[in-house]
Amino acid sequence: MIYDVIIIGAGVIGAMAARELSKYQLKVCLLEKENDVACGASKANSGIIHGGYDPEPGTLKAKMNTEGVALLYEAAKELHVPYKNNGSLVLAFSEKEDETVLELFERGKINGIAGLSVISGNQARAIEPNLSDKVTSALLIPNAGIICPYALTIAAVGNAMDNGVELKRNFAVAAMEKTAKGYIVSAKDGQSVTGRFVLNCAGGYSDKVAAMVGDNDYTIVPRAGEYLLLDKTEGSRVSHTIFQVPSEEGKGILVSPTADGNLLTGPTAAKVATPDSKEITPEGIEQVQRLAAKSVPSVNFRQVITSFTGVRSSGTTGDFIIEPSRKAPGVVHLVAIESPGLTCCVAIARYAVAQLEKAGLALEAKESWDGNREDTHAFRDMSDEEKDAFIQKNPDYGRIVCRCEQVSEGEIRAAIRRNPQAWDMDGVKRRTRSGMGRCQGGFCGPYVMRLLSEELGIPMEQVTKNGGESRMVTERIGE
């Protein structure tokens, strides 16, 4: 089998590229080194749809952001991924920062962002009563929004698979070799696939993948961001996404509702050794709490339900790099896709596909393509009467497994069956929210393990948290 296109990396960029390519009569293979999709930066970020005021005018970032917002809202609708156009505020706390707010406003106008306005501290507090008294002015960005980044990635991969894309998990690319038939992409464990074109969407490892075809001049500088996620009881502390004016460290600590109704605070920004870092540090926790309280003093950090770290795939130029390989024709690299990469994912995918076309890939539309994905949360959003009728036909939906998030057995079984299948505990969690509530899987964990074991036809001892050696139990007692 020779694929037309091999995509390396099933983060949100690879996922959207796969979905974009699934529109055409192409054989596409999506490779992922982890046990599931959305396991890198795409699972642990702010989940923000950025308005587009921030990127330097004239950069690829600015272009992608300006185009990307509307495209993302459209894709989220088609894929039934929960999102909210809640708007954002960038806060200033001093005269100097007031000037920065004005600069951002001007920059946003140049980038073509509609509806921006600069408001006073009092006006900001009028629309967000829990903001600090010390806020002096703010930039209001009405087109900004929030979206669940891993739900988006999972849905995009699922939709791509429904339209014929093949997903290979646990495929950690180790080498690429050009042959007459195309590129042989091989994994550490010896498996290999061959394809005529290659899209390098490897995120934190995109520099290493580029180097496999001789492009040695990219460098990823992984920067970790730590977050604290709070219970839904804190979810309405603010309705907008609250930023502080950017500093050299990043866009500052934000306070935001999430698309699922929790409150998110973070991220920090610290250089780390590897893109896989998952470390939570005491300094990080302290910094998030202190700076979040600067914007919204009343955030109740006793309601933290989990903390996590995501790693940005930052480059050295400050801009996205999406370009054909200089050494290997047919290979396109996507490097340094950091924030606002999530916002830009559809625009980036289209831009990358256009680069493939320029490199000689023929794009013939596929008539059967369907960009809509079934709503995996349809049941959750039904009225009691609709739920009752649905349960009559599907009794598994009447048995609640996760009490905190009220996820039923039916929803969990569906998540293990539907593209892309959940293969582990984290996969079920990210698809259904089971285990994401305040008890963090304390009650539903054993039940979900049993459902995974049943549906996948594997013994309990082989059920993992996230693949590999992450087994949940070690042995059957008495054997």
Place this chain on the structure above:
Amino acid sequence: MKQHAIVIVGGGPAGMAAAVAAYDRGVTDVVILDREPRLGGILQQCIHNGFGLHKLGRELTGPEYAAVYAQQVAERNIPVYYETMVTSVSPDRVVTARNREGILKIRAQAVILAMGCRERSRGALNICGTRPAGIYSAGTAQKLINCDGYMVGKRVVILGSGDIGLIMARRMSLEGAKVEAVCELMSYSGGLTRNIVQCLEDFGIPLYLSTTVVQIHGDKRLEGVTVAQVDENRRPIESTRRYIPCDTLLLSVGLIPENELTQVCGIPMDPVTGGAMVDESCMTKVSGIFACGNVLHVHDLVDYVSDEAERAGKGAADFVKNGKNAECRYLPTKAGRGVRYVVPQQLRKDTGDVDLFLRVTQPFGKVKFTVTAGNKVLAVAKRLKAAPGEMERITLKQALLYDAEGTVTVELEEL
């Protein structure tokens, strides 16, 4: 919509005892809703003994204790909806639930909340480090081992010396695991003395007080933890950091009454207990809705849960029979010096003797509790020692309560 006199949310020890007491008080139209396929709640995974000494005068395992009450429920033909999860309770006492047959709505004359509690999770602790497999709350591990028959690991560190943590230290040892350490942030254990002796000392498992886990190591599966002693402000002391290799970390760091239904219903809560505010019959401040057991406040012994649930059951039955007495006047209660909380939070002074339940703020030696209302002393009780892990009960006599006025305050004095 179905109608029942009393609907009980939860069929654990509290729900069962409440059902039986309500029935025996003369209100027979009682139903229990439970999310599991059988009655007993968390008792089903507590296969160790030590249950029932106070209440039944014999020492039983958790499932045996549950069976005693399940039998009483069965003898009275009290209907139980199994695998049925209550999703809401409205202030006008409509209970909505879900099971494999659909959505169930019941209008009740009285509702008894008996949902129990849950464990605090790692997330709430902000422990630094990575997020590998092998970290369980002690109760989740207990369920996997005792109910499902799977070992969760072989080399174990336990954080928190609450009773479940202590019980699990012994349980893991009995199944062949090596328990390297039990670490307790506080300078004393919150567990029962008998559990420290029987579960740690008898097995040679070290208990490190004023010590916590400061870092978690490992990528896919847990590889070890760093522990450190803490200073008087509970901050880790850098020079005492120490690495312990292990594949399993069990967390026994506190229980939280599971009051999501209560809060959504708008029932006023006590921020210290984490449960509803109730009167001496366990009625919340929403008329006709009662709460008992660990959903009201976390108990150390199931025997006391059963006692409390009987009061709730009787209270609910009396409410169904007589309605709310509009004339009744309440005295509020208050935790004074040395006392962390008092349940009930308010009481009627014309219903007979009233028991106060309370916990102290820290371990004490010999103490004297004094209960006052205004200038009047209602009760005095002396104890040889008092600890936060052991709930205290003080009885107020009807004769003294009758003409009491003001706030009923409990405070302690070290002797």
